[in-house]
Amino acid sequence: MLGLPLIACAVHRLAVVSLVASVDIAAAAARLAGRVVRTPLLFSERLSEALGLVVLLKAENLQYTGSFKARGAQNALLARSERGQLPAGVATFSAGNHAAAAAFAGRRLGLPVVVCMPPGAVEVKVAAVERYGGEVVLTDDLVGTCQALAAERGYTLLHPFDDLDVIAGAGTVGAELAADAGTVDLVLVPVGGGGLISGVAAAVKQASPATRVIGIEPATANAVTHGRRHGALVPLPTPPRSLADGLTAPYVGRHNLDHIDKYVDAVIEVPEHAIERAWWELLDASKLLVEPSAAVGLAALREHAIEVDPGARVALVMSGGNVAPTTLGRLGP
Helix, strand or coil, rough: CCCCCCCCCCHHHCCCCCCCCHHHHHHHHHHHHCCCCCCEEECHHHHHHHHHCEEEEHHHHHCCCEECHHHHHHHHHHHHHHHCCCCEEEECCCCCHHHHHHHHHHHHHHHCCCCCCCCCCCCCHHHHHCCCCCEEEEEEHHHHHHHHHHHHHHCCECCCCCCCCHHHHHHHHHHHHHHHHHCEEEEECCCCCCCCHHHHHHHHHHHHHEEEEEEEECCCCCCHHHHHHHHHCCCCCCCCCCCCHCCCCCCHHHHHHHHHHCCCEEEEEEEHHHHHHHHHHHHHHHHHCCHHHHHHHHHHHCCCCCCCCCCCCCEEEEEEEECCHHHHHHCCC
């Protein structure tokens, strides 16, 4: 059980909407200067020729901790420090990438971090949390256990995606992309709980309103699609499962749904077989180690799920590169 109240869609619509602005993303970029990698935007000749497009790859797999999450976690703690709210410690929950990012951010600021992870979490992601000095607690009740630990220890609960400072940190991905890409027609963003697309879409749309921003989520882990029908914070009826384990959030956050409603043109689901095929193609074409979550945008293009004019400039956000050897083994004969 998630330990969350079910919040009806009507309640969500009546709530006060708070959105990150370009000034918030610029402030996050200033805080993060020298603390994150300004990841490259790479032109893929091979994918461009194969798809009849100009394909650009935002390589967040090259980020510290191996994913974009290092941006949001650090910005959240640094912003709290600026406001005089630096906590005694941090409690959070995650299937993996945010877990490692929180531990990484905590170590840099000298804060203890405890992370609640599901019993089936990818072993290399659990090991990464421990390598950065975080304490791992395996539990089926991620949110409830995290809330209990935070209260017991006097720690602050850092939400992995439903947090405005985390969203602003993720927005620096979009700000860099917009600055480096010039004119871009379409940005495709992997979607789990909505933190990455909230920030990227806010940055891209405020810089270039005509650019389409589309989120891609696994059909078997469609928290955003479910949330748009039933409301923010309403858990999926069955536990999400996908090869793209980084996108298996149990629900979409309130702040995330607000940003998606405001800035995102569409959210599209892709099937598992398409993710697996696109993952290998992206690995082979980019020669970069990326996790399956990073390949969902390519999967959507290969499934012809998005209308794109020939020759359009399309940016794919490669969200991370943390993958277990056992998962790589799925690509074998």
